[in-house]
Amino acid sequence: MMKKTVKIAYVGCGGRACWVLQDCLRHMKDVEFPIICDIRDRALDRATELLVEMGRPAPKRTHHYEEVLKDPEIDAVMIMTGWEDRAEMAEKALRAGKYTAIEVGCAFELSECFRLLEAYEETKVPLMMLENCCYSRREMMALNVAKKGLFGEIVHCEGGYHHHLPAEDLLRDENYDRIKGVEGEKSHYRIQSYIHRNCEQYPTHELGPIMKILGINRGNKMLTLSSFASKARGLKDAAGKILGKDNYYANIDYKQGDIINTVITCQNGETIRLCLDTTLPRPFYSRNFTVRGVDGMYTEERRVLYFDGMEEQADLFDNEEEMFAKYDHPLHEEYVRLGERGGHGGIDWLVCRAFIESVKNGTNTPIDAYDTLALMAIAPLSEASIAQGGAPVQVPDFTRGKWMHREPIVKSKYCLDEVIVDESVKIFDEDE
Amino acid sequence: MMKKTVKIAYVGCGGRACWVLQDCLRHMKDVEFPIICDIRDRALDRATELLVEMGRPAPKRTHHYEEVLKDPEIDAVMIMTGWEDRAEMAEKALRAGKYTAIEVGCAFELSECFRLLEAYEETKVPLMMLENCCYSRREMMALNVAKKGLFGEIVHCEGGYHHHLPAEDLLRDENYDRIKGVEGEKSHYRIQSYIHRNCEQYPTHELGPIMKILGINRGNKMLTLSSFASKARGLKDAAGKILGKDNYYANIDYKQGDIINTVITCQNGETIRLCLDTTLPRPFYSRNFTVRGVDGMYTEERRVLYFDGMEEQADLFDNEEEMFAKYDHPLHEEYVRLGERGGHGGIDWLVCRAFIESVKNGTNTPIDAYDTLALMAIAPLSEASIAQGGAPVQVPDFTRGKWMHREPIVKSKYCLDEVIVDESVKIFDEDE
Numbered sequence: 001m002m003k004k005t006v007k008i009a010y011v012g013c014g015g016r017a018c019w020v021l022q023d024c025l026r027h028m029k030d031v032e033f034p035i036i037c038d039i040r041d042r043a044l045d046r047a048t049e050l051l052v053e054m055g056r057p058a059p060k061r062t063h064h065y066e067e068v069l070k071d072p073e074i075d076a077v078m079i080m081t082g083w084e085d086r087a088e089m090a091e092k093a094l095r096a097g098k099y100t101a102i103e104v105g106c107a108f109e110l111s112e113c114f115r116l117l118e119a120y121e122e123t124k125v126p127l128m129m130l131e132n133c134c135y136s137r138r139e140m141m142a143l144n145v146a147k148k149g150l151f152g153e154i155v156h157c158e159g160g161y162h163h164h165l166p167a168e169d170l171l172r173d174e175n176y177d178r179i180k181g182v183e184g185e186k187s188h189y190r191i192q193s194y195i196h197r198n199c200e201q202y203p204t205h206e207l208g209p210i211m212k213i214l215g216i217n218r219g220n221k222m223l224t225l226s227s228f229a230s231k232a233r234g235l236k237d238a239a240g241k242i243l244g245k246d247n248y249y250a251n252i253d254y255k256q257g258d259i260i261n262t263v264i265t266c267q268n269g270e271t272i273r274l275c276l277d278t279t280l281p282r283p284f285y286s287r288n289f290t291v292r293g294v295d296g297m298y299t300e301e302r303r304v305l306y307f308d309g310m311e312e313q314a315d316l317f318d319n320e321e322e323m324f325a326k327y328d329h330p331l332h333e334e335y336v337r338l339g340e341r342g343g344h345g346g347i348d349w350l351v352c353r354a355f356i357e358s359v360k361n362g363t364n365t366p367i368d369a370y371d372t373l374a375l376m377a378i379a380p381l382s383e384a385s386i387a388q389g390g391a392p393v394q395v396p397d398f399t400r401g402k403w404m405h406r407e408p409i410v411k412s413k414y415c416l417d418e419v420i421v422d423e424s425v426k427i428f429d430e431d432e
Numbered sequence: 433m434m435k436k437t438v439k440i441a442y443v444g445c446g447g448r449a450c451w452v453l454q455d456c457l458r459h460m461k462d463v464e465f466p467i468i469c470d471i472r473d474r475a476l477d478r479a480t481e482l483l484v485e486m487g488r489p490a491p492k493r494t495h496h497y498e499e500v501l502k503d504p505e506i507d508a509v510m511i512m513t514g515w516e517d518r519a520e521m522a523e524k525a526l527r528a529g530k531y532t533a534i535e536v537g538c539a540f541e542l543s544e545c546f547r548l549l550e551a552y553e554e555t556k557v558p559l560m561m562l563e564n565c566c567y568s569r570r571e572m573m574a575l576n577v578a579k580k581g582l583f584g585e586i587v588h589c590e591g592g593y594h595h596h597l598p599a600e601d602l603l604r605d606e607n608y609d610r611i612k613g614v615e616g617e618k619s620h621y622r623i624q625s626y627i628h629r630n631c632e633q634y635p636t637h638e639l640g641p642i643m644k645i646l647g648i649n650r651g652n653k654m655l656t657l658s659s660f661a662s663k664a665r666g667l668k669d670a671a672g673k674i675l676g677k678d679n680y681y682a683n684i685d686y687k688q689g690d691i692i693n694t695v696i697t698c699q700n701g702e703t704i705r706l707c708l709d710t711t712l713p714r715p716f717y718s719r720n721f722t723v724r725g726v727d728g729m730y731t732e733e734r735r736v737l738y739f740d741g742m743e744e745q746a747d748l749f750d751n752e753e754e755m756f757a758k759y760d761h762p763l764h765e766e767y768v769r770l771g772e773r774g775g776h777g778g779i780d781w782l783v784c785r786a787f788i789e790s791v792k793n794g795t796n797t798p799i800d801a802y803d804t805l806a807l808m809a810i811a812p813l814s815e816a817s818i819a820q821g822g823a824p825v826q827v828p829d830f831t832r833g834k835w836m837h838r839e840p841i842v843k844s845k846y847c848l849d850e851v852i853v854d855e856s857v858k859i860f861d862e863d864e
Binding site: 007261293309 | 661669691749787823
């Protein structure tokens with residue numbers, strides 16, 4: 001039975017969380033936010049202001065996560081806090097019977113994934129990582145091409161998080177008082193994690209879409225993972241340049257290697273290569289999203305979609321506009337057409353909408369609990385492999401064998417397992 | 433003491449060999465080819481014709497390799513035969529006291545490298561793999577930038593052999609009679625190797641230049657190697673498309689995976705990633721040559737040289753012409769200037785000239801025996817790693833510890849270990 005409105009508890013109201021919240025307030029009159037939660041009053045103020053500015057009622061506010069779970073009116077919880085708390089919070093939300101969404105990120109320890117798995121298996125309440133890049137136009141074009149069989153049999157995919165971030169991270173962290181803390185601000189997780197850990201810490205933007213293209217957890221699974229870290233020089237060097245040689249951050253021996261390469265082998269014989277690359281200078285952001293099949297390829301690095309038989313061209317850079325016109329995913333076709341009428345948050349909007357549609361329709365989510373757990377497991381697996389000199393480690397099968405016969409479970413236009421066109425469903429509930 | 437002329441025995445006169453021979457006949461009046469060797473009369477005819485056409489005396493011809501080694505007049509041997517014979521032939525050439533050059537390629541078995549190493553250690557006669565891409569303009573620009581310290585500390589390099597070859601390989605092989613053979617032609621090594629083996633079979637074009645940039649065998653060494661193979665679908669599929677579904681080649685289960693990713697860790701903390709990618713459709717050839725340092729990067733995929741502090745640009749494709757103007761390696765600067773006067777073979781010419789200059793001057797070669805052995809070892813190491821599910825294998829240190837204190841050994845403008853400018857040496861002996 002379809003709900004007319006969806007009541008969401010919004011948990012964690014930091015900068016990124018407010019950005020996403022703002023998207024959820026656009027073209028979504030069927031969504032209500034009766035309660036928000038954060039340990040910081042300043043963050044609660046900011047989210048409240050945002051809601052009121054966007055014409056919504058001022059929400060209930062709480063510092064206590066348990067309180068949002070007790071409210072029987074709440075349909076779903078969106079957990080937008082830092083990395084440390086998410087797994088435990090998600091577990092509690094599932095056990096409280098609430099649809100649960102979590103922001104992108106990995107577990108620190110594999111056992112977090114298994115605890116969350118038990119909660120899911122006992123409750124069967126849907127759990128979704130809000131992996132926004134699954135709904136990016138490029139990745140969805142490739143998904144569309146893949147699911148139509150136009151790449152032919154796919155044998156290899158790759159992607160990475162290539163993003164030069166030292167200035168952003170260091171300056172944010174420098175403004176954070178490490179002794180006293182600053183109410184409403186927090187040291188950036190990346191710096192703290194890079195000081196202490198060495199692994200593929202941020203794989204979901206590329207791996208999420210790749211998993212969908214390769215049918216991971218639905219007829220295929222990840223089998224082994226091997227990770228390799230270069231030495232760590234970028235952040236220390238950048239801190240010296242940006243903050244001065246005597247600064248605290250210029251005198252840390254960071255554990256996190258500058259370039260982390262990870263190779264995953266899959267049950268059906270495909271390989272996946274991931275790369276984390278955030279501490280060395282580079283002129284452009286890229287997820288290097290790449291699909292290789294016997295009939296064609298997509299490469300984000302050159303922005304080229306190519307099919308066997310097309311002319312080979314050494315100087316082919318960027319044929320995307322032409323290819324979008326031919327191969328856009330139907331959801332993006334519609335989104336681009338409607339989007340022209342006004343701004344909204346692109347991939348964040350779409351991934352949140354995918355979650356909310358699932359809550360509204362009472363279905364599972366297009367990125368489901370098993371997908372979410374597989375994404376969360378990468379960091380601890382990578383850490384173990386690096387610590388063992390690149391030895392391959394086994395990737396857990398969180399479906400416990402069900403991957404062999406699982407079907408796409410969301411027959412909606414937000415489905416990422418096949419391409420479903422449903423003209424009866426509009427992607428916007430209102431007609432602004 | 434400098435020789436006025438260099439006398440070379442040219443061994444193996446197939447298609448590629450004749451192409452290189454032609455380059456060696458241009459602007460190299462100080463080089464003579466008194467004897468050529470091949471088991472095929474047709475190949476000997478072709479090379480003879482070429483020499484005579486280019487105004488050289490008709491050479492002695494032989495089917496018997498041992499014969500060229502007996503001639504006391506011969507200074508050097510260039511071994512341009514197929515992969516199978518090279519290691520053994522090189523060993524014999526070293527033991528005969530001849531400067532030895534071999535075409536690019538790997539060993540099949542690690543023990544081949546160790547036998548060759550013993551021959552080198554006992555004779556100390558120079559051995560050089562003719563790794564032409566070490567002298568390519570892009571790679572030399574990056575070398576120049578690296579040796580000037582402008583990348584800052586380098587932490588990661590990568591490269592690959594991305595070349596869509598099925599049509600070329602299959603058609604060549606289809607025309608070869610597998611039962612009787614065809615005199616003067618031969619089944620292409622790649623097809624035979626791809627039917628039977630699964631490994632990084634062709635790493636030298638990218639790894640050669642990377643080794644020089646990272647100072648491998650001179651203050652640094654390769655430590656471990658891990659390789660991963662995707663499933664093998666490309667060649668079988670291509671054979672069906674090109675030769676028909678019933679063709680012999682469309683019904684082979686090739687062992688060679690379509691995409692081979694290899695990660696090498698180095699003693700000084702750098703990582704190297706290699707990729708072999710020759711059987712799936714792609715629109716452009718690339719070696720994806722990439723250098724990442726704390727102060728800058730080069731990426732062939734986008735053709736961009738970038739330094740920290742330059743503007744970040746999402747749409748930056750190809751700034752090479754601008755960068756060549758600023759950072760060309762002095763050898764290429766000179767070569768490009770002189771090259772305008774007439775055609776010669778680019779990287780093949782330069783790498784052969786580097787070898788010949790070493791013979792002439794009685795020095796070691798800029799790619800030396802240890803470099804050559806390290807390059808040759810990659811295929812068997814990769815094969816072992818893949819067979820063990822991607823387990824890291826140890827890369828032998830052919831220098832047996834000498835890498836810790838080895839200096840650049842060729843103080844010439846062909847040196848690849850540092851940038852040596854020597855105005856007194858012309859790169860052409862003649863003034864055509």
